[in-house]
Amino acid sequence: MWRHIASNAVTFLSVLLFLVGGVILWGKGQYQAEGPLTQAICLQVERGSNMRKVSRSLAEQGAVSSAAIFRIGSDYQEKTAQLKAGSFLVQPGTSMAEIVDVITKGGASTCGTEVVYRIGINRVSVQVRELDPATNRFVERVEFSPATDEVPELFTQTTSKGDTRFRIAMAEGVTSWQVVEALKGIEVLDGEIAKQPPEGSLAPDSYEVRPGDDRAEVIAQMQDAQELLVSAAWEARDPDLPIETPEDLLILASIVEKETGVPEERRQVASVFVNRLNQGMRLQTDPTVIYGITKGQGILGRGLRRSELRKATPWNTYVIEGLPPTPIANPGRASLMAAAQPDESPFIFFVADGTGGHAFAETLDEHNRNVAKWRVIEAERGAAAAGNASTGGD
Numbered sequence: 417m418w419r420h421i422a423s424n425a426v427t428f429l430s431v432l433l434f435l436v437g438g439v440i441l442w443g444k445g446q447y448q449a450e451g452p453l454t455q456a457i458c459l460q461v462e463r464g465s466n467m468r469k470v471s472r473s474l475a476e477q478g479a480v481s482s483a484a485i486f487r488i489g490s491d492y493q494e495k496t497a498q499l500k501a502g503s504f505l506v507q508p509g510t511s512m513a514e515i516v517d518v519i520t521k522g523g524a525s526t527c528g529t530e531v532v533y534r535i536g537i538n539r540v541s542v543q544v545r546e547l548d549p550a551t552n553r554f555v556e557r558v559e560f561s562p563a564t565d566e567v568p569e570l571f572t573q574t575t576s577k578g579d580t581r582f583r584i585a586m587a588e589g590v591t592s593w594q595v596v597e598a599l600k601g602i603e604v605l606d607g608e609i610a611k612q613p614p615e616g617s618l619a620p621d622s623y624e625v626r627p628g629d630d631r632a633e634v635i636a637q638m639q640d641a642q643e644l645l646v647s648a649a650w651e652a653r654d655p656d657l658p659i660e661t662p663e664d665l666l667i668l669a670s671i672v673e674k675e676t677g678v679p680e681e682r683r684q685v686a687s688v689f690v691n692r693l694n695q696g697m698r699l700q701t702d703p704t705v706i707y708g709i710t711k712g713q714g715i716l717g718r719g720l721r722r723s724e725l726r727k728a729t730p731w732n733t734y735v736i737e738g739l740p741p742t743p744i745a746n747p748g749r750a751s752l753m754a755a756a757q758p759d760e761s762p763f764i765f766f767v768a769d770g771t772g773g774h775a776f777a778e779t780l781d782e783h784n785r786n787v788a789k790w791r792v793i794e795a796e797r798g799a800a801a802a803g804n805a806s807t808g809g810d
Contacts, residue, residue: 447485447486447488447489447511447512447513448511448512448513449511450509450510450511451479451480451481451508451509451510451511451512451514451515452478452479452480452481453477453478453479453506453507453508453509453510454478454508455508455549455550456505456506456507456508456549456550456552457477457479457505457506457549458503458504458505458506458527458528458547458549459473459474459477459479459503459504459505459506459515459519460473460503460528460579461499461500461501461502461503461504461519461579462501462578462579463501463578464501465499465501466496466499467486467487467490467491467496467499468483468487470499470519471483471484471486471487471490474486474506474515479506479510479515480512480515485512486512486515486516489512489513489516490516490520493513493516495516495517495520498520498521499519499520500519500520500521501578501579502519502526502528502579503526503527503528503529503579504518504519504526504527505526505527505547505549505552506518506549527547527549528546528547528579528580528581529544529545529546529547529557529574529577529579529580529581530544530545530546530547530554530580530581530582530583531543531544531571531574531575531580531581531582531583531604532544532545532583532584532585533582533583533584533585533598533602534585534587535584535585535586535587535590535594535595535598536587536590537587537589537590537594537715538715539561539563540561540562540563540594540598540601541559541560541561541562542559542560542561542562542571543556543558543559544556544557544558544559544568544570544571544574545557557570557574558570558571562601575603575604581624582604582624582625582626582627583622583623583624583625584599584602584622584623584625584634585622585623586618586619586620586621586622586623586638586746587620588620588673588746588747588748588750588751589620589673589674589745589746589747589748590620590745590746591615591712591713591744591745591746592612592613592614592615592616592617592618592712592746593612593711593712593713593714594712594713594714595613595618595635595638595746596609596612596613596635599631599634599635600631602625602631604625604626604627604628604629605625605628605629605630605631605634606628606629606630606631607630607631607632607633608631608632609631609632609635610632613635613638613639614742614743615670615712615742615743615744615745615746616642616666616667616669616670616742616743616744616745616746616747617638617639617642617643617746618635618638618639618642618746619638619639619641619642619644619645619746619748619749620746620747620748621638621641621748623637623638642746645748645749645752646662646665646666646752647662649665649669649749649752649753649755649756650662650665650756652753652756652757653665653756653757654756654757654758657690657756657758658690658693658694659693659739664739665752665755665756666743666747666752667739667740667742667743667744668686668689668690668739668755669686669743669747669751669752669754669755669756670743670744670745670746670747670751671689671699671701671703671704671739671740671744672685672686672689672747672751672754672755673745673746673747673748673751674703674744674745675701675703676773676774677772678772678773678774679750681773681774682750682751682754683754683757683758683759684758684759684761684763684766684776685754685766685774686751686754686755686758686759687758687759687760687761687763688761688763688764688765688766688776689701689758690758691761691762691763691764692764693738693739695764696737697764698733698734698735698736698737699733699738699739700733700734701733702720703744703745704731704732704733704740704744705720705724705725705729705731705732705733705734706720706744707731707740707744707745708727708729708730708731708732709724709729712744712745731744761776762778763776763777763778764777764778765777765778765779765780765782765783765786766783766786767783767786767787767790768790769786769789769790770789770790770793775789775790
């Protein structure tokens, strides 16, 4: 009798183990299989949250088929205690195992709201934007200028959230003084900038920062990035350029940066200055005159006077020979490469053509005709602006 009972017990346990094993294999398959999500979502993990709350949120949003399997899988991988706060983009079809990896590996949030401090040539602005998971594109929520506008309530609310990302976007052609002044006004940064960095030494780019980051360290990051860009452009330079050092290349690139905002023109503009240097001609470029007046501390805000074109400063290329002694702005990668690899052209003159670009010329006669056309355009625009002002038009 006891032998019969023991035999049945062994059989029962064998079946039970087989069933348990099957359930485990099924659960593992569910955990690793493609998820049910059909549209991307931004998963918010609040500070102090736990894996139970996260699994429930995922199930409610249709990202996992079973909150329980999600938690068990996370426990089995010993990742439950590694849960990170933040906003995480979950793509369609992401498995439970992949979601666990995303929310436990750390690093910056991959979606949600971010504050962008834009350092531009004409102004500094602040933008609050939010990633739309469906399109994977940022949608602007609010934008304002700290110098002239009241701080929106949405900005204050956003900066107080623990999962908000912060970014500094530095435009090509801004000066080092402008960057330093802008960083001083970014309230999430700490520390002082003891010394203004040399002109041209900062790389225009987008930099992610965290609350409490040191301003001097942000400057150092920008300088490291620019050193790499200048080094790469110098190594790739044409061998017959009339410049002798990476610093000369940086100076030339800064002039190209300030002369044109049209990407397709950069190498052509650079060719004009290279041709002038090769022929021993003065560069005669207005941005260098402006820099001699402002020293990079803001914009001039008006046209140049004839007396200013004749006034000697270290940067006035209507007066000095060759390149000015320093860069006149912080050039970006494209202008550095344009200075390193300019077009081969016969041009030694250019002037604005009224479209945002320039008209190039090989001879002075041709250039004078282009200048005359530009003067007509200027006059027409001036008359139109005066007419709008007198009638109250836009």
